[in-house]
Amino acid sequence: MSCIKTIREKGLKLTLQRQLIVDAIHSTQEHLTSDQIIAYVQDRTPGINKSTVYRTLQLLEEAGCIYKSELGGQLIYHHNEEGHHHHLICRKCGRTIDCKDDIFRQFEKTLEDRYGFKATFNHMVISGLCTKCKRLS
Amino acid sequence: MSCIKTIREKGLKLTLQRQLIVDAIHSTQEHLTSDQIIAYVQDRTPGINKSTVYRTLQLLEEAGCIYKSELGGQLIYHHNEEGHHHHLICRKCGRTIDCKDDIFRQFEKTLEDRYGFKATFNHMVISGLCTKCKRLS
DNA sequence: CTTGATGCAAACGCTTTGCAGAAAT
């Protein structure tokens, strides 16, 4: 669990709260909203405060342990175990497909050729329809 | 000004407030935040209320006259004169480059081939470096 | 005259902050 190691290395204190928050983020390959993280943590140890969760998420983000993105006006969090990657989210069933950074290579080239623009794709969240839902619609 | 026409056609009332808000959105090719729209409108006619602006923006969005997206945690608004299009925003100088929908065609195909995923790109905002800033960095 | 829009103030949801007490090192 590299988050824990990072916390130690930075001389930060390793509290139960922080361990639980790190757990929550690693509990899924999908994104979590702050509410989901708060629920996970409070479910296991009632009494843990929202502000602690928000503070820890901020800390973990600054330490590079997690990513924060936006989806539908909500902030969402994801761990950073496998480096840069992206998500395809089905707007019907909500299924998330992870994909690697290299899908953007060709698209980046197109943008650079046509507009001279060097795009940066940071942990993108792309909305659409997955194979199943595409067939049904 | 097709927004005005749409308002009329829908039997909605054409007030000074609404005209000013439509003006604001057409005053630039770039995105505007709600704050910028509120400022534009109040600058010309002091006393116009925020809630009127928010209500009108919602109305115009539902009528398909404007787009709402998110950028850096903020909601941003853009008129819809030329149909679907996208923006490349330079994270250094803030310059906005408009680009047409067709830049995504090939990328869409890649996603469909590799993941069976039918992506939808709605008025995307892509961050990166423009030609000038790229050279300087 | 009728319907719909406005301004105001208050509520909203999510996130952040100041502070005193509590826990990790």
Next chain:
DNA sequence: ATTTCTGCAAAGCGTTTGCATCAAG
């Protein structure tokens, strides 16, 4: 013992809502 973290409560921010009044049609 010394930091640093926590819970609490309160404030912050952008946005939304209920309501009485006002204006467009």
